[in-house]
């Protein structure tokens with residue numbers, strides 16, 4: 001915090017006006033465009049969740065009708081998965097940081113990057129239109145034969161919106177992979193790269209290899225609805241379970257699109273706030289790739305009760321256990337990094353701790369679900385809901401918020417208020433656990449998902465969950481308010497407020513339009529904190 | 539920092555190659571149509587798919603220049619094919635071993651019915 005003024009020229013003040021934003025090819029400005037777009041989608045998805053939790057506060061179905069409730073959980077899932085979680089870390093932090101971390105001026109294809117945002121927004125508008133003009137009730141999973149034969153809601157429109165947004169994912173993944181392959185600064189070898197880059201590379205692989213499958217599958221659903229083909233309809237020689245195979249071939253790896261970038265963020269934060277090189281760097285780097293690859297072999301664990309063969313179920317169950325290995329490697333290595341580190345409990349670090357804890361609970365309950373016997377008991381219950389919210393909300397969103405706080409000074413040039421940051425984290429953490437922990441018990445006791453009425457004996461736990469959801473909502477509003485406040489009133493951050501390692505911290509905050517004054521030359525491995533004498537910890 | 543142009547330089551392909559490939563593609567299309575007149579039993583789909591695969595390979599190799607591309611690009615193309623094989627292959631662990639008897643519900647239906655006196659009347663309607 002040496003200088004108390006913002007750099008005179010940075011990416012935010014080189015041009016002004018709408019044109020300079022909507023036609024920008026600067027990866028940093030595109031990050032801001034995505035940030036605003038997905039925050040809007042998060043608010044919409046959150047509103048649907050609010051209606052559900054309000055309705056579930058009482059056993060009787062008294063707030064909304066059955067049809068409306070079906071639409072609420074469907075639209076919550078579609079918006080949150082496809083329009084918030086999948087793009088969350090890659091499109092915002094990934095866009096901002098990948099060129100900076102490799103020491104480049106921009107991504108490999110800057111125009112394609114802008115096009116990706118337009119495609120994403122177009123897909124989002126399509127889906128929003130489907131929601132406004134009547135909604136969808138098929139569940140975010142679009143299961144056939146309901147989605148193709150029975151549902152008389154806007155399934156086709158919503159599916160087309162996701163189809164369009166899929167191209168944004170594919171192009172973003174491609175852009176990131178080429179950037180990491182071809183644009184690294186002199187001296188930045190693969191094994192000197194920050195782990196965030198490894199995890200973004202792994203996530204990009206999933207984008208490129210998985211997204212075409214969901215796009216075509218949803219197109220087939222639309223085609224079956226409109227043209228009555230016989231792909232999924234048994235009466236025409238199709239197989240409804242085929243849809244589930246194809247859908248989960250993408251949608252299981254999609255979970256890793258959400259969580260692997262989060263793991264990259266956590267690696268950066270843990271190293272910076274314990275002043276140590278990540279323990280077992282190579283293992284952590286390769287475990288990202290291992291998760292991306294193994295993640296493609298396990299989709300059948302969503303189909304155990306759908307009528308797949310017993311042999312197939314055994315294969316998928318066994319393979320599912322393998323994913324636990326690279327995930328556990330990461331958790332153990334972060335923990336080992338903390339050992340004898342000089343740890344500071346700044347807000348980003350708190351979110352990283354939150355991630356490690358919540359991801360561990362979500363991951364371990366995933367092992368319960370991979371076991372054939374237990375899965376049959378808890379399939380389609382709140383146990384599953386709790387499990388994947390621990391991964392996606394407790395894991396992915398915690399990491400997203402942690403990363404947003406960690407790099408906020410870099411993106412805006414200003415610090416957020418630390419006390420409010422900690423308060424926000426505590427509220428999110430308590431609210432999250434109060435919302436979702438009772439759902440494990442509810443699911444174990446047999447409360448099915450996707451119903452808006454339930455037996456009275458489940459009410460206590462449901463009321464706890466709804467109360468937690470309102471705390472969680474406040475927890476998300478707190479950072480929104482103080483981060484916006486900090487844009488004008490936050491203290492000037494300076495180039496490296498955390499005393500962290502990494503190329504992005506060697507340039508001014510906010511960075512100049514082309515990131516670096518001169519092309520950086522890398523001479524040391526990532527997280528070279530060992531020779532660090534002085535720390536500038538908050 | 540700028541992308542080096544040594545590896546990505548466009549390979550100039552003579553027009554003759556494009557025309558030849560185009561003619562081969564047309565001939566293969568004609569073959570597909572002609573093969574459809576013969577009933578090969580379960581090999582109908584196999585024959586059609588083999589021809590289609592051959593045609594797609596030509597497009598990828600020559601029209602999309604993968605034949606002249608560096609090894610890394612070839613690796614990624616093969617990776618895409620390999621992932622397709624994963625998707626089809628593991629899905630087949632289900633379809634090749636699926637038998638109707640394995641559905642839990644159908645097993646329930648083949649269980650010997652209880653003597654009528656023991657069945658609660660609610661279940662009989």
Ligand SMILES: [Cu+2]
Nearest residue numbers: 252299301302
């Ligand atoms: Cu899964």
